[in-house]
Amino acid sequence: MSSNDQAAPSPVLELQGITKTFGPVVANENVNFDLYPGEIHALVGENGAGKTTLMRILFGMYRPNAGSIRLGGREVELKKPMDAIEHGIGMVHQHFMLVPSFSVLENITLGAEPGAGGLFDRGRAEEAARGPMERLGLALDPSTVTGSLNVATQQKLEITKVLYRGAKIIILDEPTAVLTPQETEELFVLLKKLAADGSSIIFISHKLREVFAVADRITVLRNGRTVSTTPARDLDASAVVAAMTGRSDVNLGRITRNAPEDDVVLSVSGLSTAKFEHDAALDSINFEVRAGEVVGIAGVEGNGQSALAETLIGTAAPLAGKIELAGTDLTRLAVSARRDLGLSYVPEDRHREGIPINGSVLEGLAAGTLRRHRGWNGLANAFPRALQAWGTDMISKYAIRTSGRNAKCHTLSGGNQQKIVMARELEEQPKCIVLAQPTRGVDLGAIEFLYDRIAEATARSCAVVLISADLDEILRLSDRVLVMYRGRMVAEETATETSREELGMHMTGAKALGTAA
């Protein structure tokens, strides 16, 4: 690269002409990628652009159909993850690869335990883990149970594992998805320090802000091909978005919407629940959402957002408090009764709760209609011709890319699956809709489309509760932002007058105001 100012050092890693196909699907086509010592190289692209496939090839999880991998100038074959590890490649996966019940030490050394004769040598393990832990500033008792650590510490532990294995090339796959803005900043400082120490880092992300904050160079993939590799300082966000989407008109700013009306649609008072399996208990939650208003619920995951969504729609029962929809008390009503009164819901786990993953597109779209077949009606034809025609209309109205209404849902991309869910829920013409992580795993083009549909819904006076881990999403769509921390509402801000940093402070509980509770 001409961008390297000093006498160009040789790359530690070169991927040349990598092609990988899965049956008829081409995941990578003639992809080139290189990495220099001490460099942070970001790999960006939409979901399905081939980032993950490329990294799995590099980590020995897939074999490429064509192309070569060179490490330090020598061509290598990586047949399994162990080969990659032995060549000094370490991967921090998107989902934590930590055994929750194990101690910190056991997790760091898993798969490469020091000791002879199959015995675990605790002393030597502690010795070997100390160096990597110190490099990351991880001051922890090595016998701490991993599951009890917060996510930011677990993230550092993942990097410790990689360093323990002696990795010189570190791949981070969407590492910030679970972190607060402050924790993300901390991680970036750490990554820059590691790079300064000579490690080379591949940073996979689709969050442009982060890519620009940390990367030296940016490689963009689209539809399995390399679009460009450019030094970060020569680029701006709109250029990267254009490269990622192939379009130059993607809106990244605030969504324009009508001002909210005055009448309150959803009113929640004193809502408390018992402890959830993977989430905090709600602790006397109060808020109101007016007609045409979008209220964003921000917070680090596990602080009660899932509990709130489930309690609002009625799949979980509250211990105390009241939920009112346009003056009707919903608190004791079942899910179907709440839906009949005009409450809609887009669940956060699309595959398990949003769509019939092994069912057809039509079944996914028509679930709201099928729900109303009660009693003897349950024996009637579920999909009369009119309903089938309606399904076809919806596919074109919501621009769902599919081979037809009878295609199986699992053949669709995440964005198109989410359009099915949104179409179903919004076509009910709800008074209020609860959106939980509505654009998780959805590509930029589809996100914009979904936001426009949400804006349309508010224009016809629908109240929106937007629960999201993505602060940008909340700031782009919401009128007001409420922040949850340990099951309580700790802050309320006006979206246009707050900042990511301020919300981040609230999310860590640092600036807890006693007012909202």
Add this chain to the structure above:
Amino acid sequence: MDWIDAFLASGIRFTTPILLAALACLPTAWTKDLNVGLEGAMLFGAFSGVVIGLSTESGIAAVGLTVLIGAACGAVFGYLITYLRVNVFVAGIVLNVFAAGATVYLLRSMFGVKGTLSDDRIPAMASVSIPGIDGIPVLGAVLSGHSILTYVSWAIIVVAALAVRYTVLVRHLKAAGEHPAALTAAGGNVTRMRILAQVWCFALCGLAGVQLSMGQLTLFTEGMTSGLGFVALAAVIFCRGKVLLLALMSVGFGLSSAVAVQVNASVMPPQFAQMIPYLVAFIGLIVLARTAKDGGIRIATPVLED
């Protein structure tokens, strides 16, 4: 004091097969492939012990070969549930039903016997009397005069407890169950661990079966496991992966079985007394489910494939 001695000695006798079967099942609980076919595997073990004992007239051959055959069957079972992706819960239940039928059929076709096969040529397990301790009341009944397999089962407790603390193997077994992707990413082999757990399970179930058919009596009766495998399964679910707790539970079930036998017919009808161990297990499971933080343990819940 004689009744205490008799009660304790009988309690230990009942404990041994339960303990062996529970120790067999424990690693399969670690790998989250809980083997519910203990009952069937034990029944096959009991039958195999008697058949081999009868033909070789050697107790050692009976035990050794049964364990080897068990290990081989465990490898096949492990292959079924990993490579062929058979649901482990279904496979276990099939094993129970199959064993109940197959042993009856084989008993008739091989020996022409209905119900019970009993023969003087079936070798008995040596029972060990420890001199000195033998005569002491209570202690003697607990420590001395049991079948050699009883002492083997105690040794396995110690080995298992040490293995949990000190070996890499047990860590990998547990990781294979709790977070398989983490083990794979770390360069471990999940499939090998899952198969290994089943090999151990079947080998030890073989021992448990031999203890039943050759430990005190030397005979094989149709369905002679009579639910002991399920009691052991309850102990495994109770103990949440902890070896010493598992041993304690097994002793508890063994003693309650002894109560059932020792209780005088004037106190309660024997049919009623025989329910005691199962009632204890049932009540225990309810208590466990009420107190577990995660709402009890679900076995073999089908998961959505990616």
